[in-house]
Amino acid sequence: MHMNGPVKISREERLQICHEIASRLHEVYGDRIVAIGVYGSVSRGTDGPFSDIEMLCVLSVSESSESIEFSYEWLAGPWKAEVNVCSAEILLKTASTVEGRWPLTHGPFFSQLSLYDPEGFFPKLIEAAESPTKGDFRRAIHEVLVGEIYEFVGKLRNVSLNGPRTYLPYLAVQFAQYGAMLVGLHNQKLFSTGAMVLPEALEMPNRPDGFDNVARMVMSGELGEPSKIVSACENFWNGLENWANEHDYVIYSKRIPF
Template identity: 70%
Template sequence: MNMNGPVKISRTARLLTCQEIAARMHEVYGEQLLAIGVYGSVSRGTDGPFSDIEMFCVLRESNEPVEFTHEWSTGPWKAEVNVCSADVILKMAATVEEQWPLTHGPFFSQLSLYDPEGFFPALRKAAESPSKDDFDYTIKEVLVGEMCEFIGKLRNASLNGPHTYLPFLAMQFAQSGAMLIGLHNRKLFSTGSMVLPESVQLPDRPAGFDNVAGLVMSGELAEPSKIVTVCEDFWNGLVDWAAKYGYVMTSERIPF
């Protein structure tokens, strides 16, 4: 059968392609080049036959910070190369944001293809630098900026429709809930496909999270009343969880 898009490629062939891309980086960036690394499933050794290639190209610091991406498809395979100056990627690694449990894995483990000056250990050190206050602040941002908004949308859709919006909200609710649990535990998820399965194994989960995560993982999202009940239960558990750990969700009427 003919197949459009990605085709089956062996890990050996994928790693050879990574080396080919790295060689091209040397040609393009020359002495500016500080380090080259592979991240994602290829660096972890968990890449499947249809996996894409994700790489860092780190440049020496210059007068202007550098941050852009080469992303392309050859048809049979796809690649993404993030080109950053050292100051930019170090700052990224040291920043805690909502998707930290999913996005920051690459800063902790890369497959180094070129690193003569030991940049990648420094990158890991930067990724380990955020304090508890940094994580607490981000958790509070997610609680107010995401979860409060989701529950309002859920209640609007339950009351006024469309009920077709509820499955999507349940998935968002579960995903952001998993991020909160990862942030609370300072735990990285291995990959996007494992966020929910791994999150239900972490400690200190809010009451009701397992049910909303289980509902989403099962795909049984056709019954509006069930979605609303499960999400409302999780919201109540989340309010109690936030109070227990001191994550303040409410403020004075106008705080500025």
């Protein structure tokens, strides 16, 4: 049967493509290249037959040039590739920063498969990624609680009153996804891949009450009963408030904090 889009490619073929891309990067950027690596499932050795290719090209910056941060992303028919081209100082700064999706976004900084690294940049990248303090994680948790989850609660209650209830399954997914980010941030643990966020979060300690129910509901796909979604998400929010108080994470501030 003819299949459009991705086709099965062996790991050996995929690695060969990575080396071909690296060779082309050397042709384009020459002596400016600090390091080239592969990240994602390919670097971890968990790539499947239809996995895409994700690579990083690190560049130096001279006094006459500006910092660079962009991506090449393309389809070659049977496979897809993305190459992030980034100045070394930008990458180090990003690696040392904690934001709300840190448990999912920062894995690549720890798991580069090096194709070219004559000056030992990737160990420096790991060192930068290990540098955030507990305070950095606390701030990220606050941002998720206030900037994401609290807004979802408001939307949940609006939909409960006025509809459309077709929006509820999407909200349940958001509650589960960002709840998992909170669990990962609290434990300072990374998720291995996007597909494993919920099951891996369920294995971590110190989960807020109500999270497990929402996560399992989403994983099962049983999102057809609006009343169950509303009840599960409201219970999770109550659990989050108690969890935040227990761990001294601030949700509420004075009426106007500035």
